[in-house]
Amino acid sequence: MKEIFDLLKQGSMASFTASIVNFFIGLLKGAAFILTGNVAMFAEMMHSFGDSVNQFFVFVGSGLSKKAPTRRFPFGFGRLVNLVCIFAIVVVAILSYETVREGIHHIIEPLPRETDHIMIWINIGVLAVAFILESFVLYKAGKELLQQAGEPYDGMKPLTTSFLHMNRAKPATKLVFLEDSVATVGAVIAIIGILVGQYLNVPVAEGVVSVIIGLMMFYIVYKVFMENAAGVLGESDPHMEERISSIVLNHKEIRDLRRLLVLKEGDALHVEVIAELDQGLTVEQANDIRDEIEGIILEQNHVTDVNLEFEVDDGFRAWPQQMAKKQP
The missing domain is CATH 3.30.70.1350 (Cation efflux protein, cytoplasmic domain)
Structure with missing residues (x-):
């Protein structure tokens, strides 16, 4: 057991931080769902909890991959992190599909316009808090990414130049960075969708936003799956x-x-x-x-x-x- 804890200490801190933050965001969205009864917020809650569990598995996998070679596995356990990332991205693929499906459903059958402005702003407030927290995780992941790439990581570089050096980051860090990039942008788009839908009377706005976020997630699924599949097979640098x-x-x-x-x-x-x-x-x-x-x-x-x-x-x-x- 001590060996496992020692290995976990070497796991991706970006994944661990993201897991905790997403769990907290899931609790906030759950509270908003209880208060407002907004079905879209329930979906967001499940999405955040899914991300939390997903990123925790990546954290565990990245730590266990540091285990020293054994007689049975003389080349070590390095590729375990690639396998865990593939498993994690399958979860993201399922969430992406559900997000797009829900969005198309709301485009075909738009939700009725909310008349209680307090409820509207509760949802917007929760999404705003989620944006702030996701931005914090994104900054931490970007900083870790630049450190792994051997690049400067001071100031705003983790949010700007980090995108240029993603291919030189560890698989777990890259996965968290991409997931939180979509989550951060998605929170902003979701707020815009609520405002446009409720105050400009565009009923399909929230559905369109859901489809956009889902498609962004599918891009992550493709990119991360292909890179980690290459890692499992054995890839040169x-x-x-x-x-x-x-x-x-x-x-x-x-x-x-x-x-x-x-x-x-x-x-x-x-x-x-x-x-x-x-x-x-x-x-x-x-x-x-x-x-x-x-x-x-x-x-x-x-x-x-x-x-x-x-x-x-x-x-x-x-x-x-x-x-x-x-x-x-």
Whole structure:
């Protein structure tokens, strides 16, 4: 049990924070539903509770994926986080379908106009609080994302530049960031939908908003599923391969690279390198070079192990051509 708690401490804090915040938002929406009887608010309540459970599973999975390799699983448990994210995104897919279906239903049969303005503003107030809380989670997730990408995360960067570096974030962080991006924007759109529907007398407004939010969620389903499916199969990291190739080739004794592979294993990166050296170097000198280069590579974000081997320089420049062949 102690081992499990130690592993959970290494889990995604963005997922854990999002789970707690969404549970609290679900309670607020539940209270609003009890007070107003608004069916749409009931759906929002279920949506928030679903997100909370979903993100808690991602938190647990991201922690357990740090478990050390065993005799039965010699390559470790890194890809467990990809499996958990796929399970989580299936839940999001179900919620997306229900959101779109409910929206289409309200477009075909619009809800009657609410005459009690207090009830209207209770719903708007709850959505406004949800927006503030979701923005807080989004900021935290964006900050964690930029830290993982090795980029500056001060000021408003977690809400702006983080979108440019999503592909370099851990799977759990990316999932939370995308989910809360939709949740934050969705809260604003929902408020607009209520105002337009009730005060501009556009009965289908809330239904249209529901469909828009559902379609945004489907985009997340597609993006996260495809990326984590690739992670389960075993995916290379071209960005880190380019970076590590520069590190190796910048060493004055390295003449060329015959092979370089950076494999994603959940949150971890495994590096394999075959480099070429001059024939005149001794074994002791080669070992010193190996230790020096491996030390630099292990300092890079998410790199957990390095296997660096040497061959004698064959006089042909291979690495630029090898890199070109890897490009899709």
